[in-house]
Amino acid sequence: MNLQDIITLYAYNDWATQRILVASARVSPDQFLASTHHSYGSLQGTLVHTLDAEYGWRMLCQHNTFTPEMNKADFPTLDDLAQRWQLEKEAMQEYLASLQDHDLNHLVQYTTDSGQKRARILWHCLLHVVNHGTQHRSEAAAILTSYGQSPGDLDFTVFLSQQEESKIRLE
Secondary structure (H helix, E strand, C coil): CCHHHHHHHHHHHHHHHHHHHHHHCCCCHHHHHCECCCCCCEHHHHHHHHHHHHHHHHHHHHHCCCCCCCCHHHCCCHHHHHHHHHHHHHHHHHHHHCCCHHHHHCEEEEECCCCCEEEEEHHHHHHHHHHHHHHHHHHHHHHHHHCCCCCCCCCHHHHHHHHHHHHHHHC
16 A cells, blocks of 8 residues: 555545535435434434544544544534535645655554554554445435435445546546
């Protein structure tokens, strides 16, 4: 894994999240907050959890510290959440731009909430964030689809195809 690979994965992560946020803007405020049977209880809860994980892992990787969890009350509307997500996207891009290929093999050490000590290679942590986002975006997509607002295909290969088409149009 090299830094360009990580940057590509984060571009995909941002693209897929944006598709979820756009689809989420088409549901009512009541649907955004409505209780569901998915793991974080609502579309709002699922999206807040996903953002919180991105923020928490960046803080751990960048500053070697976990931070307090975000909660749903901090984001009563989709606009509140989308604004905060934009700030996190920019912070992650800035962090990734500060890295070099050799940094990706550094160890990240931390203690879990249950007191277990862990060590992970940085690129594993960064990949985990994207993979974790994929899991929870799929839950958000299922919720959105149940509301008649599917975000469409979120596949990595669709992202790559759109990137290629954009390059061709620019040439």
